[in-house]
Amino acid sequence: xxxxxxxxxxxxxxxxxLIVPDFEILISGIDxxxxxxxxxxxxxxxxxxxxxKDVYERTNGDRIVIGADTVVTKNGKIYGKPKDRNDAKQMxxxxxxxxxxxxxxxxxxxxxxxxxxxxxxxxxxxxKVFLNDMSDDEIKKWLDTGNAMDKAGAYGIQNEFxxxxxxxxxxxxxxxxxxxxxxxxSIKEFI
Amino acid sequence: xxxxxxxxxxxxxxxxxLIVPDFEILISGIDxxxxxxxxxxxxxxxxxxxxxKDVYERTNGDRIVIGADTVVTKNGKIYGKPKDRNDAKQMxxxxxxxxxxxxxxxxxxxxxxxxxxxxxxxxxxxxKVFLNDMSDDEIKKWLDTGNAMDKAGAYGIQNEFxxxxxxxxxxxxxxxxxxxxxxxxSIKEFI
Numbered sequence: 239x240x241x242x243x244x245x246x247x248x249x250x251x252x253x254x255x256l257i258v259p260d261f262e263i264l265i266s267g268i269d270x271x272x273x274x275x276x277x278x279x280x281x282x283x284x285x286x287x288x289x290x291k292d293v294y295e296r297t298n299g300d301r302i303v304i305g306a307d308t309v310v311t312k313n314g315k316i317y318g319k320p321k322d323r324n325d326a327k328q329m330x331x332x333x334x335x336x337x338x339x340x341x342x343x344x345x346x347x348x349x350x351x352x353x354x355x356x357x358x359x360x361x362x363x364x365x366k367v368f369l370n371d372m373s374d375d376e377i378k379k380w381l382d383t384g385n386a387m388d389k390a391g392a393y394g395i396q397n398e399f400x401x402x403x404x405x406x407x408x409x410x411x412x413x414x415x416x417x418x419x420x421x422x423x424s425i426k427e428f429i
Numbered sequence: 430x431x432x433x434x435x436x437x438x439x440x441x442x443x444x445x446x447l448i449v450p451d452f453e454i455l456i457s458g459i460d461x462x463x464x465x466x467x468x469x470x471x472x473x474x475x476x477x478x479x480x481x482k483d484v485y486e487r488t489n490g491d492r493i494v495i496g497a498d499t500v501v502t503k504n505g506k507i508y509g510k511p512k513d514r515n516d517a518k519q520m521x522x523x524x525x526x527x528x529x530x531x532x533x534x535x536x537x538x539x540x541x542x543x544x545x546x547x548x549x550x551x552x553x554x555x556x557k558v559f560l561n562d563m564s565d566d567e568i569k570k571w572l573d574t575g576n577a578m579d580k581a582g583a584y585g586i587q588n589e590f591x592x593x594x595x596x597x598x599x600x601x602x603x604x605x606x607x608x609x610x611x612x613x614x615s616i617k618e619f620i
Contacts (some may be wrong), residue, residue: 257592400602405598407597409597410586418592
C-alpha cells in the first residue's frame with residue numbers, strides 16, 4: 239500500500255519512519271494560515287485535513303495520505319511558527335510566564351483509498367507541557383541554535399530545548415508533531 | 430572543562446550531545462547488578478553513583494563525570510534489562526497487564542572536580558508511563574526489531590515502540606535514560 243506523508247517536517251518524517259519503512263513525501267501547496275474564530279483543536283484538524291486532501295487529490299491508486307498540523311496554545315492564545323526572531327523571543331517569554339504550563343495540540347488526518355473505498359480519519363491530540371524558567375541569556379542561546387523558527391511556539395521539545403522542559407502530560411510523539419499511536423491504530427490493518 | 434559520560438548507552442550519548450557538544454565516554458567496569466532490599470530509587474542512585482565514582486577515580490584533572498542508571502518498576506517489582514527473548518516477552522506481558530501503568534526511574538550522579546574542590550550531585554527522577562494493549566503478534570514484531578534486549582523493561586520509548594505508548598507523566602529525557610533538565614541545572618555554571 240502506497241503511503242504519502244503530506245508534510246515537509248523532518249520531525250514528522252522521522253516519526254513516520256518508526257511506523258513504516260517506506261513512504262513518499264508530497265508537500266501540499268495550500269495556505270497554512272489559521273482561520274479566525276476556531277478553537278485550537280478545530281484549527282489543527284482543519285489544516286491537517288486540507289493538507290492531506292490536497293495531496294490526496296493530486297495522487298491516485300490505492301493509497302494512504304497523512305496530514306498533520308501542530309499549534310501551541312496558552313490562555314486561549316494560539317502560537318504558530320514565529321514570524322521573526324523578536325516574535326520567537328516574545329512567544330518564549332509568554333510561555334514561561336505564570337504557571338509555565340501550555341498545551342501542544344496536533345491534528346491528524348489520514349485518508350485511505352483502497353479497492354474503490356474511501357475513508358477519512360480525523361482527530362487531534364493534546365499534550366500539557368510544563369516549562370522551567372529561562373534567563374534572557376538562555377533564550378538568546380536557544381534562538382542562536384537556529385532551531386526555533388520553523389516550530390510552533392518557537393521551540394522543539396526533542397532538541398536542545400529539552401533542558402527547559404520540566405515535564406509533560408500526554409503523548410510525546412504528539413508534542414513532536416505526529417501522534418504516532420493514533421496514526422498506527424488508524425493504519426495498522428493496511429501495513 | 431572536561432566532561433566524561435560514564436555510560437555506553439547510545440541514548441544517553443545523544444541526550445548529552447543536546448547539552449554539551451564535546452565530551453568523552455568512559456564505561457565503568459563495575460558490576461551493574463541490583464542489590465536486594467533497596468527501593469527502585471535507591472537502586473538507580475546507587476548504580477549511577479558507583480558508575481560515576483569508578484570513572485572519576487580512573488581520571489584526573491578538572492572534570493565532570495556523569496553516571497546514570499534506569500529501571501522500570503510496576504507493583505513493587507523492578508525490571509532491568511531482559512536476560513533473553515522469553516524474559517523480554519514476559520516483561521512486556523506484565524507491563525500491559527491491569528492498568529497498563531508503570532514507572533521509569535532514572536538515577537543521576539554528577540561528580541564535579543574543579544580547582545581542588547570536589548562536589549557530588551545525586552538525584553533520581555520518575556516518569557509514569559501508560560501503555561496500550563499489544564497483541565502477541567505486535568510483541569513478536571517489536572522483539573524482532575532487535576531493540577528490546579539492551580533496555581530496562583524490554584522497550585525503548587523513543588523508537589518503534591512509541592506506537593504502544595498512550596501517554597506519559599513526567600520528563601521524557603528521564604524516560605529515555607538521562608534526566609537532561611536536572612543534569613543541565615547541575616552543570617550549567619561550568620559549561
